[in-house]
Amino acid sequence: MNIDNDNILKIVRYDLCTGCGTCVSLCPKGIIEMAINKNKGIYEPQLKEDKCNYCGVCYNICPGHDVDFGVLNSQIFGKKPADALIGNYTNCYIGHANDFHVN
Ligand code: SF4
Numbered sequence: 001m002n003i004d005n006d007n008i009l010k011i012v013r014y015d016l017c018t019g020c021g022t023c024v025s026l027c028p029k030g031i032i033e034m035a036i037n038k039n040k041g042i043y044e045p046q047l048k049e050d051k052c053n054y055c056g057v058c059y060n061i062c063p064g065h066d067v068d069f070g071v072l073n074s075q076i077f078g079k080k081p082a083d084a085l086i087g088n089y090t091n092c093y094i095g096h097a098n099d100f101h102v103n
Pocket residue numbers: 008011012016017018019020021022023024044045058061062063064
């Protein structure tokens with residue numbers, strides 16, 4: 001396996017992984033799993049199978065190095081976010097409680 005290509009093995013190799021697990025949920029091939037690194041005492045991602053096609057999704061969404069939200073939104077939602085801070089959304093609501101009596 002070539003770890004010089006852009007997947008999370010590069011993040012782990014440079015000790016940039018925070019153990020957030022986001023890469024596990026977004027890998028389109030479902031080949032990333034979290035496993036304990038007994039030397040470090042933390043969870044880190046590893047590849048379950050040697051089926052990585054180096055699509056770059058896991059690397060590009062990883063907060064361990066950098067996230068380009070414009071590119072990320074284009075990859076996931078097919079468009080840039082309407083608002084840079086909020087991101088993409090379908091609808092936005094504000095709510096509040098209208099019962100002034102505490103039981
Ligand atoms: S997304 Fe990055 S920081 Fe989060 S678990 Fe995967 S490699 Fe680690």
